Each structure stands twice: as C-alpha cells, then as structure tokens.
Amino acid sequence: MTERRKPKKKPKPKRPARLYRMTISTFWYNEDTHQLSEYEAHFKIPRRGDIRHVRRKLAEKGLGHFKRWLKREDKTWKPEEQYRKIKVAFEKERYARKEAAYASVRRFVMRRVKRRWVAKELPVGKMRYTKKRPKKVAKKRSTRSIKHSGS
C-alpha cells in the first residue's frame, strides 16, 4: 500500500514590517529653577505583527525606560507624585523593510524662556524591545582520570 502524503501546509504570509513612532512626555514646574520644564522622548522602531499588540508592548517598555532615564537625568523628578502625568502617544505607522530589536530614542528637554519654548537635545539612546536570550553554555564534561593498570 502506498502511504498518502500529507499535503504540505502553506507557510503563513508574514505581516508587513511597520515603523512605529512613539512619543512619551511629561512636564512640571521646577521649583528649584522656577521654570516650566518638559521632557520628551521620541522612540522609533520597525516591527512586524499586530499594531495594537506592538503599540501596547512598546508603551509598556517605553514607560519604564523613560522613568529610569528621567530619574537619572533630573534628580528632582519623583514618579510617585501623581500630578506629574506621563503622556504616551503614537503617530501613524509607515511601512518598513525589516524589523529591528532595538528602538532608537531621541530625547529633548523643553524650557520656557521669555514666554517661548526652547528645546535642547540630550544624548541619543536606544531601548531593547525583544527579550534577551539566555546564553547557551555548553556543559563541561566531567573528566575522570582513568588509571591504567600496568601489565
């Protein structure tokens, strides 16, 4: 008897890669400098997948990244104070060629000087989007010394 071959499953077409652009910002009145300050971080990353899923994950990761960075940058900033709200917003997605594991982050600080906003760019950074894979470490073979008994 001839065995029936199972028909090969067609591979699912990959979702197109899209460029996601997210902005996270917060502002408050700095009582030490007597100035209204606004910190904003612009994230950019090309990813495949469902837009809602990627946006949610990016917002979660971005918020943590932003808070950590802000704590380093401005010592006066305290996340527990509720009035310092953090805003997360997305722009329309564009098509991209391939996806990336890291998001590029451009950061700005805006200050109110003489009734005008003045922006200053801070050092550019990057944020990991995917999880780190644990390194595979080859187990060392236990070497036993075999004694050869002399004849």
Added chain:
Amino acid sequence: MPRREVRDLSNTRVPDTRLLMLDKDCVVDPSWLKRYRELIKLVLKFYGLTPTAIRITPSRNKGFHVRIYLNKAVPAEEANMLDWLLGDDAPRVDFNRARIEAGFDEWCKLFEAPRG
C-alpha cells in the same frame, strides 16, 4: 496679488518638507470644510505654492487632522509658519518651532489612534 519671497533658511540641519500637517481642535459643519479647502488653496497660492492633495481626517479626541501635500518642498521654518497661518493649534506651532531650532528632523507630530 504680490507674491512673497521664500525666506532664507537659518537652520539648514532640518530637511525641507512637502507635507504640512495641521491639527484643528474643533468639530465644524462639513460645508465649512469645503470653504477651508478653498482658503488653503488661496493662502498657498499667495506664497507661490500649490497643494497636490488635501486630506482631512477626524482626529483622536475631537476635531480634524489636515494633511496638505505641496507641489514643491519648503524649508521647515516656512512650513511651520504656513501651519500657523492656516490655523494650526498655537501651542503646537510653538513646540514645533522649538524642535526645528534644536535640529529635530521629525518636528511635526500628529498623534493618531490605531485603526479598527
């Protein structure tokens, strides 16, 4: 009508743009939008520009987002000035100006909710 000359660029780091993006935080009668399109054409003609397409879409919370595609690229500062002339949100214009001065190439931001 006399045509204005394009100003010299003071900030050469930010690339020129062919797209104007405006945020109108007000819900109006659809017939007003037709008038608004006419106004856009008139204002742009005054500056020697022509819109190749004008797209008006509802925004996330209230009002409209307007995208105007131009026939030629204009400096970022002039694009921001045109945004202000065409009735863009005032604090947004001020923020955009600050971003341009800082050399941020993606200075114009329009935030949108995902489709569906």
